[in-house]
Amino acid sequence: MDKRVDEIPFEDIKIDVPWGEVVGRWYGNRKVRPILAIHGWMDNLGTWDRLIPLLPKHIGILCIDLPGHGRSSKLPLGITYHVFEYIFMIVRIVKEYKWRKVSLMGHSMGAIICYHYTALNPHMVDMLIQIDLIKDVYNSTNNQIKQIHTRIEKLLIENERLDKLDIKTPPCYSYEELEEALYRGSNQSVEKQFCKHLLNRSIAKAEQHPAKFYFSRDPRVKYQVRMSGEHKFGLELAKRIRNIPYMIIRSDEQSLMTAKDEEIVDVLRANNPHFKYIRVKNSTHHLHLNNAEEVASHLNPFILRHRPVILDSWSVDGNGNNSVNKASVNSKL
Numbered sequence: 001m002d003k004r005v006d007e008i009p010f011e012d013i014k015i016d017v018p019w020g021e022v023v024g025r026w027y028g029n030r031k032v033r034p035i036l037a038i039h040g041w042m043d044n045l046g047t048w049d050r051l052i053p054l055l056p057k058h059i060g061i062l063c064i065d066l067p068g069h070g071r072s073s074k075l076p077l078g079i080t081y082h083v084f085e086y087i088f089m090i091v092r093i094v095k096e097y098k099w100r101k102v103s104l105m106g107h108s109m110g111a112i113i114c115y116h117y118t119a120l121n122p123h124m125v126d127m128l129i130q131i132d133l134i135k136d137v138y139n140s141t142n143n144q145i146k147q148i149h150t151r152i153e154k155l156l157i158e159n160e161r162l163d164k165l166d167i168k169t170p171p172c173y174s175y176e177e178l179e180e181a182l183y184r185g186s187n188q189s190v191e192k193q194f195c196k197h198l199l200n201r202s203i204a205k206a207e208q209h210p211a212k213f214y215f216s217r218d219p220r221v222k223y224q225v226r227m228s229g230e231h232k233f234g235l236e237l238a239k240r241i242r243n244i245p246y247m248i249i250r251s252d253e254q255s256l257m258t259a260k261d262e263e264i265v266d267v268l269r270a271n272n273p274h275f276k277y278i279r280v281k282n283s284t285h286h287l288h289l290n291n292a293e294e295v296a297s298h299l300n301p302f303i304l305r306h307r308p309v310i311l312d313s314w315s316v317d318g319n320g321n322n323s324v325n326k327a328s329v330n331s332k333l
Contacts, residue, residue: 010025022072024063033103038110042185042215047062047197068217087116090117102124104125109132111134127245127246129249129302158223162219182199194289243273250287254285280294
């Protein structure tokens with residue numbers, strides 16, 4: 001039987017931003033600096049539901065819903081989503097909690113965000129975990145131009161549609177229809193039995209049709225501006241990440257990583273004695289959700305080695321009666 005994420009103590013958090021708020025959930029220990037977990041494109045913090053109960057208990061996990069995703073505020077109409085804004089969210093969170101360092105874990109687009117933040121600020125990161133992506137997929141220059149042009153056109157159409165949309169009567173569907181839409185929309189990467197973990201924060205009940213639901217995330221994130229560049233750019237970023245505990249764990253068969261990403265792996269392995277690269281068989285792009293037990297079996301020794309238990313922060317019986325001291329200090333480290 002699955003261990004349940006809702007059985008782990010948590011606190012819902014929110015961070016004020018100029019357009020509203022970014023919300024999240026801090027699971028587990030609040031006395032030490034947590035691992036900051038960033039979900040993938042069109043997903044939300046529910047993506048970690050099956051993995052979190054399997055991770056070491058001495059360190060908390062702070063999960064956020066990125067802007068426009070889950071229950072975080074949407075950007076105002078007319079403003080474009082850009083991966084740069086997601087990278088800057090890490091900066092905002094670090095400042096919010098006054099951390100001197102940050103430990104990062106990201107899946108898919110979240111992995112891309114963590115990679116760029118780490119390469120730009122290697123002095124700020126003391127652990128990086130990426131799941132099934134390293135960097136964005138850089139297409140040819142001509143294809144990048146076509147993609148940008150197409151996304152701008154579609155984004156303009158979506159802004160106009162939302163401006164006219166009666167928010168009380170959005171297109172709505174049965175829960176089973178939305179479950180099927182997520183399953184197929186993910187290219188069957190999310191097993192249908194686990195779709196509920198993502199739907200929990202990405203749909204809402206329709207006011208005029210109580211038995212039906214609609215996708216509540218911002219549809220404009222479909223057309224967000226991605227990272228542009230070339231393979232050489234990704235390699236140069238990799239060269240900036242040295243001596244940082246770093247794990248990449250990916251699907252062996254259905255990964256979004258490409259053959260060129262293996263060149264980046266070679267650079268990371270050559271420059272970093274703390275680098276680990278794991279391939280999980282019989283898994284999909286959402287391996288942390290579908291194959292949570294196996295993913296945790298690789299992550300746990302890595303986390304315990306590089307973010308070990310502080311002995312005086314936990315009592316012998318595990319109820320925390322003897323804790324304080326270093327743990328409270330570490331919340332700012």
